[in-house]
Amino acid sequence: MKTPKSKITIALTGNPNSGKTTLFNALTGSRQHVGNYPGITVEKKEGYFETAQHVLHFVDLPGTYSLTAYSQEELVARNYMIREKPDLVVDVVNSASLERNLYLALQILELGAPLILALNMMDEVRKKGMTLDTLLLEQRMGCRVVETVARQGKGKQELIETIISLRTRKDERRSPLRISYGPDLDPVLNEMAAIIQETGFMTDTYPARWLALKYLESDEQIISEGRERSLETSNRLEGAANDVAEHCMKTLKTYPEAIIADYRYGFISSLLKDVVTRDQQRQRIEMSDQVDKFLTHRMLGPLFMIFVLYMVYSLTFLVGDIPLSLIEDFFGWLGDAVRAVMPDGLLQSLLASGIIDGVGAVLSFVPLLMIIFFCIAFLEDSGYMARVAYMLDRVFSYFGLHGCSIMPFIVSGGIAGGCAVPGIMAARTLRSPREKLATILTAPFMTCGAKLPVFLLLAAIFFPANQALALFMITVLAWASALLVSKLLRSTIIRGPATPFVMELPPYRLPTLRGLMIHTWERTWQYIKKAGTIILAISILIWAAMTFPQLPEERLAYYDSQSVILEGDLASLPGDSDVNEKMDEILSQREQIEFSLAGEQLAYSYAGRTGTFLEPVSSWAGFDWRINIALVGGFAAKEVIISTLGTAYSLGAVDEDDPVSLAGRIQQDPDWDTKRAVSLIIFVMLYAPCFVAVVAIARESGSWKWAGFAMVFNTVFAFGFSTAVYQTLKFFI
């Protein structure tokens, strides 16, 4: 008989850069699930760890410095702890900057949440020549303290044991921590807490004193919730808070929030007295600082940054090319096998041309994407990405953006291979609505993982000797467009002053392989899932649009009769020496007929008609109807551009004995030249974001108006740009 295991829910919280995610990975390994919090786009990560009697359910809350209503992340973390009431909260702190990290821990204790403090990065503490008296800290904090080194998985077992032991003694209901906020605030706080207790104002959710503190901090979310609950009580509390704020301004020339922070930090220093000892002898300059002198040097820093970004591409091409061609070959073989085994007809065409070609084209880029994702994860986890933001803030603020805009840009594909959807979501860390809007609208210009295959393909064909350079130039152009367009937007339709840029620079750390692998796989898996679902559906849809309606009977009969004549010629060939020459001629005639049949079929289909309809205009930029079909499909998802071109060509040039890849086909096609390739690259880079990104824009900007704007503006801008480049290149090529 097995007794059901008891489930313990544990929220992991902590400052950004405290190693929280590393600890989460160490605890849950690959048993993770990434989703979203309902209604908003902050990522929700959950994972499990099982012991003999228990299932530990870990929820990795977003990294925050505080529990105010400053950002979506803070609200999510706070609301989860308050509303979902996890059995335990583990606050992961960077022990090397304990003072600042305990600020969050205090707020959790003030909430009355059951807390375990994980003193992470104890190795760095020792390296710095510091010692921590953990037992003393435990006594003073009144909560369990566990030392960990998440990178090495140290302290994991002890943490799990502590979680289970605390859970089994559940009677231990703690009362919220009470900190004194001094003679100016304490009396008011008590008075407000009394009002809250008396009227039972939201006491079912929040501790009374905590609520009073939030009113003093004029926390927007709490106050609006309070007003809904009871306008009268809320007004009384707001009145009291305003009075004390005025008083503080008059007598102390400061805000209640600053006083609260001051007392909290005072409380922390008293907690840490004798807990932290520093070895004065070992006041040495740290490695990280030494490295940083070079990496953020005024002249060398930016040069090194460009070098690093360039290396990411070089590595991708050097290593990624091998598995790429293997996968391409495999799908090529699979398509041929299906064509060989199955009888000719619609089903064969659907399988081989619609599904295998379409999905194969998408999946063949997985190895490249994995390498790029791995590099990005390395840059992020090592702390270098924060330096990039630091170095770029000056430039960014010139273009009306924010130093933090770097993250959305890079995630969207600023280093080729991102995705605009999480990129747009990453913009929520920007507090200023204007910088945020400009970032959201221009981030989709970046080279996302779905556009990347188009660029890779064209670069390989038209710039075979300089692929890496071509890709680098594409990235530079994407950045230039994003920056210039945001400058334009910020000085026209989203005009307004700049907002504060504040960001932590974590010390350099060597990322763990496990962490890199998990990040790489998460992003790759998202891409594959998309390939397996949306893109498969779209591939089929597009195949149908390219197959139906079928040519009228008399046209088919005409082609049939033509090939019958040729068959006859072939059969009547005499057996002498001229035979080879004659046979070649007939065979090439037959091939010609097949080409024109396929061509006529495609031109006759719905897709062909749309493409042809657009051709008079699109030809200004050098695009024919085939490219038009692919570009229209690309609005659904950019991955589809390649697969549609693939389908268009495998249908348009039936040549089953010689299965050349799409690259080969484009290479052989005289219509394709460098000026068309360049024009297409520019258009794909800049035109309307994919449908999913458009939805994300609507959600993040809070209005479909901006989503519509992004679609129309970007497409017009892209077409204008491509046309200008194509027409100019005509003079030179």
Next chain:
Amino acid sequence: MIYGQEREIKSIDQFANGRFVRIVDLDAGKSALSRFCALGLIPGTMVQVLTKGNGPVRLKFRDTEVVIGRKSAEKIKVQPVEDNV
């Protein structure tokens, strides 16, 4: 150089190259104030300014390094601490 003038209150972006300063006042709006408080940049905090040249201001305090845009840094009023490094 007149030493008396050096003790005057200036904004933190006026310092550079490892100078130590103490925060006297935060002349910031609600959003920036709340961020400064959460990071522990409050009146009384001793800060080392690591900035070199223009661009964002780079600060070290409470065992943490933080960069702040120049515009925001102008809101942090500080006094230099006598050199005893």
